[in-house]
Amino acid sequence: MQTPIIRSMMAISLSFILFSAAALAEKPFGTPAAVNYSQALWSVLQSEKMTGPNSIRSVPYKGQAPHGKILETTYQKITVNGHTGQVIVKKNYGGQDITRSRVVNNPKKYLKAITVMFKREAGYDPDNKDWFWVKYKPDGSLHKNPKGMLLAGRVAKGMPQGCIACHRGASGGDYLFNNSASQLDR
Numbered sequence: 001m002q003t004p005i006i007r008s009m010m011a012i013s014l015s016f017i018l019f020s021a022a023a024l025a026e027k028p029f030g031t032p033a034a035v036n037y038s039q040a041l042w043s044v045l046q047s048e049k050m051t052g053p054n055s056i057r058s059v060p061y062k063g064q065a066p067h068g069k070i071l072e073t074t075y076q077k078i079t080v081n082g083h084t085g086q087v088i089v090k091k092n093y094g095g096q097d098i099t100r101s102r103v104v105n106n107p108k109k110y111l112k113a114i115t116v117m118f119k120r121e122a123g124y125d126p127d128n129k130d131w132f133w134v135k136y137k138p139d140g141s142l143h144k145n146p147k148g149m150l151l152a153g154r155v156a157k158g159m160p161q162g163c164i165a166c167h168r169g170a171s172g173g174d175y176l177f178n179n180s181a182s183q184l185d186r
């Protein structure tokens with residue numbers, strides 16, 4: 001027989017569990033699942049030579065905030081955990097004395113971050129064209145926002161600043177500034 005006290009304690013712990021589950025489900029980025037996914041994505045980027053010391057080089061160009069002063073962007077289709085989608089990898093270079101030729105000659109010295117958009121499976125984030133957003137350090141670990149949240153996943157869904165809020169303003173409705181997604185699929 002359950003006493004009323006035990007019953008109410010059970011009710012309290014059940015509502016706590018439900019509340020925690022809802023809080024976890026709502027967090028749009030920086031979750032353990034997003035971090036794991038960013039690691040799977042990173043290892044594909046390494047094996048495709050889109051990142052890492054032996055990565056394929058492209059011509060660096062002048063960038064703008066919040067990305068680096070000099071940028072290098074590459075595109076490709078890749079497969080991560082069985083899903084094939086378009087990936088766009090942007091290397092962000094910065095430093096006091098930076099020039100394009102210095103970046104060409106010594107990329108490692110100037111590389112600050114690698115920002116990536118990967119088109120995930122339909123339904124991942126239908127509000128935002130199913131993009132997975134991530135900001136890596138050169139070694140593949142993750143940058144954090146000022147609140148200490150790891151930048152991987154739906155960054156920063158529902159917030160007034162961040163990848164999604166800014167990229168939403170790109171023309172064409174596909175969150176891309178340089179190209180349109182339909183062109184990439186050709």
Ligand code: HEC
Nearest residue numbers: 088090115116117133134135162163166175176177178179
């Ligand atoms: C305040 C605006 C802003 C924020 C915030 C921002 N971006 Fe961008 N992003 C841009 C602009 C502008 C470009 C085009 C820059 C260029 O290559 O000349 C761009 C380009 C890119 C590209 C190349 C594809 C494209 O759109 O042309 C990727 C990938 C990218 N950003 C990823 C990210 C990620 C990941 C984040 C968050 C960690 C982020 N961006 C945050 C403005 C922003």
